[in-house]
Amino acid sequence: MSTRRIYLDHSATTPLDERVFQAMQPYFSEIYGNPSSVHQFGQEAEAAIEQARQDIATIFHCQPQEIIFTSGGSESDNLAIRGAAFAARQNHKGNHIVTQALEHSAVGRTFKQLEEVFGFEVSYVPIDKEGRVTPYALRSVMRDDTVLVSIMYANNEIGTINPITELAAVAHEYGAIFHTDAVQAAGQLDLNVSHLGIDLMSISGHKFYGPKGIGALYVRHDTPIIPIQTGGSHEFGLRSGTHNVPSIVGMAKALQFAYQEREKHIEHYQLLRDRLIDGILNTIEDVRLTGSRTERLPSHASFVFKHIDANNMLMALDAKGIAASSGSACKTGNPEPSGVILALGYDLEWAMGSLRLSVGRQTTLEDIDYTLEILPQVVTVGRKLWTPIA
């Protein structure tokens, strides 16, 4: 085991910013009232929530009442998609909903459930070889009865950024609502909702140095959507449940810091990311960059390696102190390829060996150079262990 600890899994989660931690602390102790209570204890907590809502709205360029607090990216996706689909049904609009194969499971499985349990008709937009959804491809599946389109802003596994403004415009031509999962984009890409022209947008606190278990959904003011969690009518009736005050405060602070300091961080990420990509492509054989070289998240590098089981690779890297991740899952010792990599057209000889390396604020050039030294050794050993697929 190595004594080094290099964290290259910032797309999975980021550490909490120390300044955010400080800002959250009073809401665990002194300021403990229930924000729904009329007394001063409650109103102090309520004021903090409304300030957080205002701060996020400033970054989104929207009205504060268009921000709904949720328990994270998954819940925001569920509320957006199921809420909009159910509202369309209630209003006797169409029954056709659209997404694509590379979505996070919070979107993908919600669409599956809407299809299998609730009888919606789902179409999947074809993707290009870099995993991008083009406006042309979206247009090819749109119909007059399409009520909802959900396409992610940036992909978690391959980092590809989609042309959201153009895609939203196509959806609107057909009178459909447009949702984007911006969970990976938040903290790095433009979140101005009037530039993007979207109706619904999901974010999650823990991807931009905020706390885990907190998220938000932007709901454009005239968007027909009904709650999926009913109860005491919190959050303008769209999401019931007593507010997680410290985390709401923390998420808003984290987003503010991320956008105040964005240029500096993006420059740092891109330098490290490009060094990783060039170093890996130049020194290792039979490796491909997955996703786009240019239209990709600044912090994100992802690859497929031929004839290697990614789970072996992850364990070997971990033993050398490098934390990375893969889209391939190891379920009870039975490795499975990444669905995203398969959808991009790679066969099993490649799809078992996907690797994601995502850099962050604390990552250094030395961390990258150490990774570039270790990875070729890990790949060489891993390939010796490869058993051909029958």
Ligand SMILES: Cc1ncc(COP(=O)(O)O)c(C=O)c1O
């Ligand atoms: C693209 C995307 N959507 C949704 C989620 C789920 O977010 P959360 O972990 O906050 O539920 C993730 C988390 O990895 C993600 O990457």
